[in-house]
Amino acid sequence: xxxxxxxxxxxxxxxxxxxxxxxxxxxxxxxxxxxxxxxxxxxxxxxxxxxxxxxxxxxxxxxxxxxxxxxxxxxxxxxxxxxxxxxxxxxxxxxxxxxxxxxxxxxxxxxxxxxxx
Amino acid sequence: xxxxxxxxxxxxxxxxxxxxxxxxxxxxxxxxxxxxxxxxxxxxxxxxxxxxxxxxxxxxxxxxxxxxxxxxxxxxxxxxxxxxxxxxxxxxxxxxxxxxxxxxxxxxxxxxxxxxxxxxxxxxxxxxxxxxxxxxxxxxxxxxxxxxxxxxxxxxxxxxxxxxxxxxxxxxxxxxxxxxxxxxxxxxxxxxxxxxxxxxxxxxxxxxxxxxxxxxxxxxxxxxxxxxxxxxxxxxxxxxxxxxxxxxxxxxxxxxxxxxxxxxxxxxxxxxxxxxxxxxxxxxxxxxxxxxxxxxxxxxxxxxxxxxxxxxxxxxxxxxxxxxxxxxxxxxxx
Numbered sequence: 001x002x003x004x005x006x007x008x009x010x011x012x013x014x015x016x017x018x019x020x021x022x023x024x025x026x027x028x029x030x031x032x033x034x035x036x037x038x039x040x041x042x043x044x045x046x047x048x049x050x051x052x053x054x055x056x057x058x059x060x061x062x063x064x065x066x067x068x069x070x071x072x073x074x075x076x077x078x079x080x081x082x083x084x085x086x087x088x089x090x091x092x093x094x095x096x097x098x099x100x101x102x103x104x105x106x107x108x109x110x111x112x113x114x115x116x117x
Numbered sequence: 118x119x120x121x122x123x124x125x126x127x128x129x130x131x132x133x134x135x136x137x138x139x140x141x142x143x144x145x146x147x148x149x150x151x152x153x154x155x156x157x158x159x160x161x162x163x164x165x166x167x168x169x170x171x172x173x174x175x176x177x178x179x180x181x182x183x184x185x186x187x188x189x190x191x192x193x194x195x196x197x198x199x200x201x202x203x204x205x206x207x208x209x210x211x212x213x214x215x216x217x218x219x220x221x222x223x224x225x226x227x228x229x230x231x232x233x234x235x236x237x238x239x240x241x242x243x244x245x246x247x248x249x250x251x252x253x254x255x256x257x258x259x260x261x262x263x264x265x266x267x268x269x270x271x272x273x274x275x276x277x278x279x280x281x282x283x284x285x286x287x288x289x290x291x292x293x294x295x296x297x298x299x300x301x302x303x304x305x306x307x308x309x310x311x312x313x314x315x316x317x318x319x320x321x322x323x324x325x326x327x328x329x330x331x332x333x334x335x336x337x338x339x340x341x342x343x344x345x346x347x348x349x350x351x352x353x354x355x356x357x358x359x360x361x362x363x364x365x366x367x368x369x370x371x372x373x374x375x376x377x378x379x380x381x382x383x384x385x386x387x388x389x390x391x392x393x394x395x396x397x398x399x400x401x402x403x404x405x406x407x408x409x410x411x412x413x414x415x416x417x418x419x420x421x422x423x424x425x426x427x428x429x430x431x432x433x434x435x436x437x438x439x440x441x442x443x444x445x446x447x448x449x450x451x
Contacts, residue, residue, distance in 0.1 A: 004398070005401055005402055007395055010398075011372070025354045026237075028350070029170065029239070029355075060170065062282075
């Protein structure tokens, strides 16, 4: 570990942000995210959750944020995580979800892509 | 098409960097640490109830926008700041101001920033950058985190200005409109120091300032037992990851503040501030030690390399030295 400061150099040195511990904790965050995504992928394939839950997690979002992007109340977004509700979703809402997740509507409703991984 | 002659300079902290660069354009030179100090940017808060990425939030600086606003106010600079409900209106206003020949500071979310390295693309809404021109659908950007100037498309810019989630920018834009030719920065420095001292030791709330550091230290001791080793390590990682200063746990902010005190000692001709600036520098080292040793616990799942009690003690040492520093700084006179 190199100290940031010593009295001899004062504050003239540049702070090195790209250090080793930096890489470690960034890695940790992405690993944890990947783990969450994988857990939810399994649940979606098992029919417990809708693809909305999968793509939300994949985009590192949480319900309040997704609801803000969708301009819907949180409870409705939460309900859309249910496969039974998701299946009956209006095309207009599906298109909005697809836009936010940057996928086509076909891709959003099918679980093919989830199966392939 | 507008392309202003804006000098791009990298900085340690986006908002003070933006403030310093914007003022530099208006022919008023203050360093990044000076902007940070006068804007009273240093802070600490631990918000266990506000979860980001499934872990509590820690913050090492004041709320977004405060540094620029305070610095402008204290220095007697006329500035405007706007938020818009309608994204289209936000973009129109941006063009209008650029057409007038003024560079504009923007608050943006980083998740969809195309020029950001992919590993940094998290939902972080308190980033700041400067727009200094546009050509059709291309906007010219100076981002203090990047080595060079960059460009962004109209659609992408609108998107990052309307990122959602905690601290959503809501299209926030700010810019100085008139900068007086002669500015005496001395009273602003003193006010800035007093404000920071008050923020750090004068607020009777347990989760902010030096008390907040102690609170976090206490909470940390219980993490492993309460959450299990994996989640404890994730929570710890979150403390180190927070804010634009990934990986330094605020050490960089402490370093910048030390540099500010050092400069202030010269400008105010008060030698005792120099000693305190050194203490602040050593305090920054202690924070770095905390982040360096802490990051070892985030390497692999399972057994931590350092005990959480040890890390909590390091935090307490940081809290103690900051308490001493700000107790002295609170007595500053002109």
